[in-house]
Amino acid sequence: MNQEESAISFGYEASEEEIQKVILAWAQATEAFHYRFAKLDRLINTLQTASRRKPTANRARLNRLVALRQHMGDVLMTLLIDMSNQKTGQPAQLSKPGQLYSHANLLDELNRQIDVELISVTHVAQA
Template identity: 55%
Template sequence: MNQEEAMPMSGYEASLAEIQNVIMDWALAAEGFRQRYTGLTELINSLEKNKRIRASVSRERMQRLRILRQHSTDALLTLMLDMSGQRAGRSSQLSKPGQLHSHARMLNELNRAIDAELTTPVTTVAQA
């Protein structure tokens, strides 16, 4: 094996300003996600506790909420493992700007999905 094959190719190097922008995008997305995830969990808990509301909420909506919460939990754990560098088969290294950008996009997509569920009104059934 010659020396060219042994040395990894260095690709595009992001500027400091680009890295700072990506980090800020990621931080904003992560904070927004944390707030929305808390709101989603509170909504699910309140729907499960309140019998009047639970009776009017369709099974499909509760299932969607639970699936969204589980997907969000899985995504968050994956991102945390990715950032820590402790995933199987990876050496401990800091996340690259491309990974942060992907993480921010994923969190923003989850934020939109959670927002759609949180803004859907919950109607109660009047008891006779």
């Protein structure tokens, strides 16, 4: 048995069920991410419209939300490039389950950050 064959035989092979769970978690995190991005975008547009009438009101909050939206866009582009493997100039390959799991965790963390911002803006608007 040569070195390549022995390396392959010791590798971990995820079961179909594990792969399906990871793909489902990734799909749910991605869908939630897109939903929150759209909600954040609408909120920013509303605050920008309001800031035209009152230029000093909520400027810091608006800047923080715009920065968060930019960060979200950057993360999404990074994940898309990572999934397609274009950063290395190689043809697109299927992602490994661990990579999908990492992406899902990153998107979930961003979703939590967005929720904190959206909730704080909602509480301020109601006050």
